[in-house]
Amino acid sequence: MRILKLGGNEIDDPTWLARLVAVIQTMVNVNDVPILVHGGGKEIGQLQVALGGEPQFVAGLRVTDQTALKAATMVLCGMVSTRLVAALNAVGVEALGLSGVDRNLVYATRLEHAAGDLGAVGKPARIRATVLYEALAADVVPVLAPLCADGVGGTLNVNADVFAGAIAAAVGADEAVFISNVPGVLVDGVVAPRLNTDDIQALIANGTISGGMIPKVESALSGLQAGVKIVRITNIDQLDAGTIIEAA
Numbered sequence: 001m002r003i004l005k006l007g008g009n010e011i012d013d014p015t016w017l018a019r020l021v022a023v024i025q026t027m028v029n030v031n032d033v034p035i036l037v038h039g040g041g042k043e044i045g046q047l048q049v050a051l052g053g054e055p056q057f058v059a060g061l062r063v064t065d066q067t068a069l070k071a072a073t074m075v076l077c078g079m080v081s082t083r084l085v086a087a088l089n090a091v092g093v094e095a096l097g098l099s100g101v102d103r104n105l106v107y108a109t110r111l112e113h114a115a116g117d118l119g120a121v122g123k124p125a126r127i128r129a130t131v132l133y134e135a136l137a138a139d140v141v142p143v144l145a146p147l148c149a150d151g152v153g154g155t156l157n158v159n160a161d162v163f164a165g166a167i168a169a170a171v172g173a174d175e176a177v178f179i180s181n182v183p184g185v186l187v188d189g190v191v192a193p194r195l196n197t198d199d200i201q202a203l204i205a206n207g208t209i210s211g212g213m214i215p216k217v218e219s220a221l222s223g224l225q226a227g228v229k230i231v232r233i234t235n236i237d238q239l240d241a242g243t244i245i246e247a248a
């Protein structure tokens with residue numbers, strides 16, 4: 001089983017989307033039905049600004065006030081999910097858009113961050129993998145938005161990398177591929193072919209890995225610790241290359 005995490009920087013680019021759809025179609029044709037998890041950070045930021053808010057991040061996580069939560073919900077569960085599902089269905093790949101809220105797929109708790117209060121930011125606490133197995137058994141591609149239920153009727157904004165790592169762990173995925181707008185983790189301007197836990201800690205500490213790359217490498221490591229066999233960070237053009245993350 002394979003999880004593909006789709007970053008939000010290029011998800012509004014028709015050329016990128018066409019490439020993605022071709023990749024998914026090829027997989028489905030050989031009965032290798034992936035689970036897709038998408039972000040949407042760029043478009044959330046744009047909507048947040050249009051609604052009068054101001055995007056703010058701590059270690060790659062969006063500080064989520066009520067305006068940010070509204071923007072995240074509209075972009076993730078509405079615009080991006082619908083765009084992906086429509087593009088896949090149009091080529092005969094049956095896709096089903098779900099967020100963590102649907103069927104209680106992912107219940108999250110509020111994230112307590114060392115840097116302080118991030119607002120309505122969640123971390124996945126319980127995942128109903130059976131909801132995903134049912135879709136896969138019917139050859140339906142789950143298209144997952146990382147908005148989650150808080151268990152008491154509200155919602156929490158979960159970073160899409162964190163969500164993808166948790167889903168990969170919960171379904172016992174063989175492989176998780178983080179598809180971003182960079183060809184891998186860059187160190188001195190060059191893609192690092194392999195990075196382990198110690199490398200990653202050092203690269204975060206010296207600022208080489210920053211911003212949105214932080215939750216990506218941290219989620220990659222937690223996925224590996226939970227049993228995911230291969231984790232890769234790459235872009236849509238070099239799906240078999242990029243940076244392989246190793247636990248040890």
Ligand SMILES: Nc1ncnc2c1ncn2[C@@H]1O[C@H](COP(=O)(O)OP(=O)(O)O)[C@@H](O)[C@H]1O
Pocket residue numbers: 006007008009039040041161179180181182184185186187208209210211212213216
């Ligand atoms: N060492 C690094 N190598 C590559 N990208 C990095 C690195 N450190 C920070 N980044 C930034 O992380 C971004 C990817 O994270 P993010 O914008 O959250 O993407 P996504 O939407 O794919 O999750 C890159 O576009 C780049 O600006």
Ligand SMILES: CC(=O)N[C@@H](CCC(=O)OP(=O)(O)O)C(=O)O
Pocket residue numbers: 006007008009038039040041042044060061062064072121122146157158159160161212
């Ligand atoms: C808490 C948090 O950071 N949530 C993210 C969810 C979307 C996301 O992660 O999108 P990308 O994959 O494009 O970065 C956000 O609001 O931007």
